[in-house]
Amino acid sequence: xxxxxxxxxxxxxxxxxxxxxxxxxxxxxxxxxxxxxxxxxxxxxxxxxxxxxxxxxxxxxxxxxxxxxxxxxxxxxxxxxxxxxxxxxxxxxxxxxxxxxxxxxxxxxxxxx
Amino acid sequence: xxxxxxxxxxxxxxxxxxxxxxxxxxxxxxxxxxxxxxxxxxxxxxxxxxxxxxxxxxxxxxxxxxxxxxxxxxxxxxxxxxxxxxxxxxxxxxxxxxxxxxxxxxxxxxx
Numbered sequence: 001x002x003x004x005x006x007x008x009x010x011x012x013x014x015x016x017x018x019x020x021x022x023x024x025x026x027x028x029x030x031x032x033x034x035x036x037x038x039x040x041x042x043x044x045x046x047x048x049x050x051x052x053x054x055x056x057x058x059x060x061x062x063x064x065x066x067x068x069x070x071x072x073x074x075x076x077x078x079x080x081x082x083x084x085x086x087x088x089x090x091x092x093x094x095x096x097x098x099x100x101x102x103x104x105x106x107x108x109x110x111x112x113x
Numbered sequence: 114x115x116x117x118x119x120x121x122x123x124x125x126x127x128x129x130x131x132x133x134x135x136x137x138x139x140x141x142x143x144x145x146x147x148x149x150x151x152x153x154x155x156x157x158x159x160x161x162x163x164x165x166x167x168x169x170x171x172x173x174x175x176x177x178x179x180x181x182x183x184x185x186x187x188x189x190x191x192x193x194x195x196x197x198x199x200x201x202x203x204x205x206x207x208x209x210x211x212x213x214x215x216x217x218x219x220x221x222x223x224x
Binding site: 031033035040045048050056058059092098099100101102104106107 | 122145149154155156157158159162164203207208209210211212213214215216217
């Protein structure tokens with residue numbers, strides 16, 4: 001089954017404790033992206049990757065890092081999480097860029113205390 | 114900079130009635146336009162998209178949208194709403210590498 005898998009789905013952590021949210025897709029997609037969803041703000045892009053070893057900032061990259069060492073994986077790293085990073089995070093992928101359909105994971109709900 | 118405005122935060126429609134969700138965009142070139150739907154606890158699913166050609170596009174689940182360049186609008190419509198259509202709907206505009214989403218419209222369906 002074609003899918004985008006995120007882990008963990010739910011996480012409660014404390015300020016400053018490094019964490020990684022993993023994202024993996026099995027569709028051989030070149031493009032991957034991370035979004036955060038906050039009430040009343042919709043989805044905002046954090047980082048995206050056009051292909052392996054190619055990443056770029058989205059609209060809200062502060063406090064986040066990403067890497068794209070393999071085509072299928074695109075982890076989101078929070079080096080020192082803060083409460084304002086409490087949010088619902090979505091990973092998405094597409095065959096080529098954002099002109100085609102984005103396939104979304106089910107989301108990772110992160111709470112930073 | 115590109116932007117999307119969805120003026121309605123919530124809309125309530127009776128089951129069987131018609132639906133129109135509004136979307137206005139700002140984009141410097143010819144935009145790619147999308148409508149996505151998010152059911153509770155789920156990720157987003159593409160309903161339809163537009164880039165060129167016929168300005169009335171058909172999507173899944175009986176939805177359609179009309180692109181009006183003069184009004185910078187891309188409104189979503191459905192002739193008869195079903196209870197299962199209750200969800201949050203997002204309009205999005207973008208180019209090749211980035212997609213900007215609106216803040217969403219929550220659709221409530223009353224019996």
